[in-house]
Each structure stands twice: as C-alpha cells, then as structure tokens.
Amino acid sequence: MNAKIFILIMLLAVFSGVAQEDTQKLIDQLSVDEKIYLSIGTGMDIPGIPAGAEAPQAVVGSTKSEVAGAAGTSYPISKINLPPIVFADGPAGIRIDTVRPQAPGKTFYATAFPTASSLSSSWNIELAQQIGQAFGIEGRDYGVDFLLAPALNIHRNPLGGRNFEYYSEDPILAGEITAGFVNGVQAEGLGATIKHFVANNSETNRTALNTVVSERALREIYLRGFKLAIDKSEPWAIMSSYNKINGTYASENSELLTDLLRKEWGYEGFVMTDWFAGLDAVAQMRAGNDLLMPGTEVQFNAIKEAISNGTLEESILDRNLTATLNAYKKTFSCKGYEPSGVTDLEGHKMVARNAALEGMVLLKNENKVLPLKSDAKIALYGSASYETIAGGTGSGDVNKAYSVSVFEGLKNANVHLDQELTSIYEVYMKEERAKIPPKAMFFLKDELVPEKTWTEAELARAAKANDVAIFTLGRTSGEFQDRIEAGDFELTATELELISDLNKAFAAEGKPLVVLLNVGGVTETNSWKALADAILLIWQPGQEAGNAITDLLLGKANPSGKLPVTFPIALDDNPSSKNFPGIPLDPNAEKPANPLQGIPSEEIYEEGIYVGYRYFDTFEVPVSYPFGYGMSYTTFEYSDLQVESGATISVSFIVKNTGSVAGKEIAQLYVSAPEGTLEKPSKELKAFAKTALLEPGASETITLEINPESLASYDDKKHAWILDGGTYTLSIADNIASSKLKATLEIEATTVRETEALLVPQNALNTLSKN
C-alpha cells in the first residue's frame, strides 16, 4: 500500500472515532488548558489590518491551511482524535479563497447564489431548502463543517448596511425561509449557523452599540424568526450578535443565551460569538456563549486566570464544551469525510439562475410593456447593466468564478442590442473602472462606476433606432457601514436626470422605458416611478444575474416574486428613521482608528412593534409599494375560502390562473386581532404559500394551518403571551393592502404562556402607540 493512502486511512480511522465517543468521556480526558483552547477559535489574519497592538493575534497558531479563506477553525486535539472544525461564511455562497497553497494549480470557486433579500422575495420555502442543499454540497466538497449563515436579522430600516444578507421586515417570512434553508444545508451534513442573535439591525458602531428595545418588540419581532427557525429546523449553531441588548452584550448575556434560548426555548445546539465580539471572555463563558471566535490570546489568558483564581468554575467550560462537541461530532471532519475539492459548479448554475428568477419582483408593467418581443431592439443604459451587482460586500460576498451582467445575459439570448450604445459603454466602463483604486480592505464597500451622461441628440438617436430603453440602477453595501439617504436610498441627481431624459426621448417616439433595480435593499421609487413604464426589482441576484433577468424580460419565465419589505415614499416615513442607526453617548467622541471598534452608542427602538408594514398599515401612511406586493404576466382569482377552527386553525381556498400564460402566485394570510388588553398592529402575516406553476385556467387548493397561540401578543407588564378574546379577521391577500377573501373567527381569551422577565430595558421605555 502506498504510504499516502495508508496515512489517509489511519487519519480517517482516528477522526471518525470521535463521532461515536461519549461527549463526557471526551471532556474528562482534557486538561484545563485544552478546555480553554477548545472554547476559543484558533485566531485569524485580517487582510488589510496591519499587525500591531490592536490586531488580535491567533492564540495557538493558525490552522488556516485547512481551508484557505475560511473565517475560522477550532482547535484540534489529537489526544481525543478531534480534528480542526472549519467555519466559513456566508449567506450568498461558501466564502473561501479560490486557491490554496497546498493545492497549486487547483481552484475552489463557489457558486454565488442570490442574496437573502432576493431569496425571501420568492416566498418559496422549498426553493430555500434546495438552495440550502446546494450550499451543503459545496461546503462538503470544499472541506467546510459549518456555514456561517443564514442571517435573519430584521430589515428594520431601509438604510441597514447588511439588509441584503437578511430576509425581511417580517419575522414569519424570515423565519420560514431560514428554516427551509437550514433544513437543506443540514440535510447534506453541513452545520448551519443562524445569526446574528439578536437585534443587530444596523452596522454603524456595531461593536459598541446598545440596542434599547421593549420586551414586546423583542419577542414579537426580533426573536420570533429565530424561535420559528429553531423549532422547524434545529440549526446546529447560533451566532450571537455584536451589539448590547438593553445594556448587556448579546455574547455576554445569560438571559438571552441561557434563560431564554436554552431554558425557555429548549435549544440544544451551541452558540458562537460573532468575530471578536464582546469584551469579557469570562462573562461570555458564563452566559453560555460556548465558542469565542475567531479566538485571541487575550481571551485565553482571561479565562485561564478566572479558572485559576476561582471566579469561573471549570464546570461552566464543561457545560459549554458539551454543547459544542455534541455538534462537532456531527460534522464531516469528525466523521472522517475526505473532501474532494471539486464541486458541482455546473449543476448549481441552474439552481442559482432559477432562484434568481423566483426572487425578482415586477413592480410596474404599464400597458404590458413586459415581456418584450424576442426581436425587440434594445437600448441598454446604466453602469449596472454592464457591471451588474451580484451581491454585497464583506463576509456576505462570495469568490465566484464569474458573474453574468445584464448586457451579457441579453447577448447570450441573441437579442438586438443597440451596438453603437453598447460599444460606447464598454469603453466607458473599462476607462472608469481603471480610475477606481482597488479596495484597501476586502470588507469595504465596492465603488461603482459613476453613471454616464448622454446628450439630448444621443438619446434621440437611440430612441429612434430602438423599441425600448432599459436602464439598470445599481446599489451596493456591506459590513461595518449603513447606507445613507442622499444618493443611496435616494437616487443621485445624475440618475434622476437620466431616467427623466430617457423617458422624454423614448416617450417622444412612443417607446417605453424599463427600469431594473439592482439593489440589496430598499431605494426611493416614488419620485420617479411615473417616468418608467415597467420596473423590475432584480435585487442582487447572484452570478447568474443577467441570464435570469433576460428570461423574465423575454417572457421565457413569468415573474413570481413579492416584496419581503415595504418600499416607503420617503425615508422619514419609516418610524425607525428617527433613531437609526443610533447616537454616540458622547457627542464629541472620535472614531477609533481600528475599524473593528466603534464609538459607544445607543439606538432606541422607539417604534416598538411597529416595524415595516405593521407601522405603515396601522397608521395608514401611504407607501410607494406595499409589503407582499408583486405583479405577474398573468392574473389570479381567489375563491372558496373555508376556515375550520380547532386545535389548529385551518384555512383553505382556491387560486386560479385566469390569464393567458403559466405563472405562480403567492397567497398571504393576514390576521387582524381585536383590541384587548394590548394594542395590536392592524394586520399581521401569519402564513403564506406559493402555488406550483399554474397553466392558464388551472387552479390549486391551498391549505394554511396556524396555531391559535401564534395569534397571541406579548404583555410586557405580565411577561406573558396573551391571546385576547373576540372577533379575529382572517384575510387572504395578494399583498398587505389587497385582500381577496375574508372570514372572521371568534376566539376565547387565554394566557398562552407565562415567561420569566428577560431582557428588560434598564429604564422605562415609551414606545410608539396608536392611542
């Protein structure tokens, strides 16, 4: 037998052993030092941050050679046959380096799937599961054990820098998509890590931010999706967030991580910190934050000191290690799996393309401008048509092999593109891109090529020569910074002018303007939407962007996405804009030089439970596009509502395709609860379903089941979930503002569940009320 094969077989035999061992027996064999090493990761090199006093150092030597570019590894202990466990981001694809020093000549590209806000717009749980499975396969093949995703923080404000990584303003939609995704990932044997637990909804000063939030808003909005995802998919790991919650860092918060998560919810996996989160390693250990990532020498020393002087009991480490090792034992590495280093990139192209399609939302389609005729002559405008944004930056980015722009997608489909225009753009994009210096650090925002301007005569020529103008508007964002209002949420003056000029020139020839929104989060649409004949929200749709968009533009597929978030008229219409993204406690404080640190700040969630549509609908504030909204190339009719009430409430109805092309519909169940002890939002999403592809004339019976307990509200004073008695209205709708069928239901008052008083704000907090 050749020596290499022999060593491999021996390693497999050694490492697969750990998976079967009793966890307590493993822990019993460890010294205190080994227990501490296992409680923290093996450190991280941070590209772009010079080594020095403030750059955290690896504690035990890096095991980064395992999988280059992975975010972290755990400490291997040969004595108990424990291999290093590999953790890699992120929500849009496996984030690892494309080359490895130990594998010269080989590449390790991963598929860039659509970003989270796109996936949730599909409202398709099976699709989320399918995407999760593709992540699972790529993780397995590339040697990853834990995916640091999915992320289900709430889109609390349009400016959230990482909203593209998050699913929705609604916790039910976010939780259901998360559960589908996690079930897919874990079905393939890759561990999922749901993050960032909890109330991490802004990026500014994120490591020094105190989120002040009512118990009710926490329970009903910010924790709810996590609870749902845990109940339905049992993620192996949870990542605690950077911020403080009502005065205590999430990672140091035993009310959050032990009393609520373990004792109340019964969660059995383990908790890791976000990278370098929190300040007090000993408090983190006590709180039940089992693993500190990526691991620093300072943390090792602090824990060691606390064990030596008796302020931290070794039994706490044992408790934490039990949770961690129980999860590790399920991993590829512990089972002795040998990654092939080659994955199904070819097969996953179609998975990514199909998902991108399902997540796109048709916002406007005047005079049925879309789909375009296959021989339509197209004038293609906008930097983002030529450099289409596949995803955001930071740990949510993916090192993909390629990305198809709108231009390339249309070219692939052999449509008639105005070549005079595309040639000018190709030169312009090249020249402008060359002027932009490369980013100093990988997580900084990508700089986009500024919009090109056109003269009236140039536009007039194009309008004469073509049948339609398409303009793609691009936005990008990422970690560490939130977006801003001027020129980001809002359009720049150049962009507005271009839309207006295109409208003028093309309308003069009786030709339409189509706008594609290539964005990760919400942008302003109200001031310019009248100038566009059609608007298609393509989000940041992953590496197959251009191909998927072309399928929709040409009617090879029918749009079936709906908004997971409200598009307001103005930023300030959103009540969270009043306090987003928090204010520094000391107004004169200067930003620390280390980008990993922030200015101590506070963000008071004064809007309470009135997040997203819960605010706009209840307070009757007009919006540009409502939650749950999205058009199709066909039409649907709803009928035959039946409600049966018992231990569960069962709601069934028929959806029929009444148009002339095949399509899928997303049906949404909203419930209006009677005002009782507690005030309520006017409506809340409680369940939803997406039909199969219905041919014209075909129909589908949909049955949605809800647990009456899910209609309860949380009473901050009684620390209990209360179901008020009275008449509940159930409406089946195709978006929050458009009810199709209605029924009422009488429900008796009950206290559903009493809880401990947990995560209570330090000072009395007045939140928005309609009374």
Ligand code: BGC
């Ligand atoms: C992000 C996490 C990510 C981690 C590891 C942090 O900056 O907040 O979402 O998983 O880095 O890359």
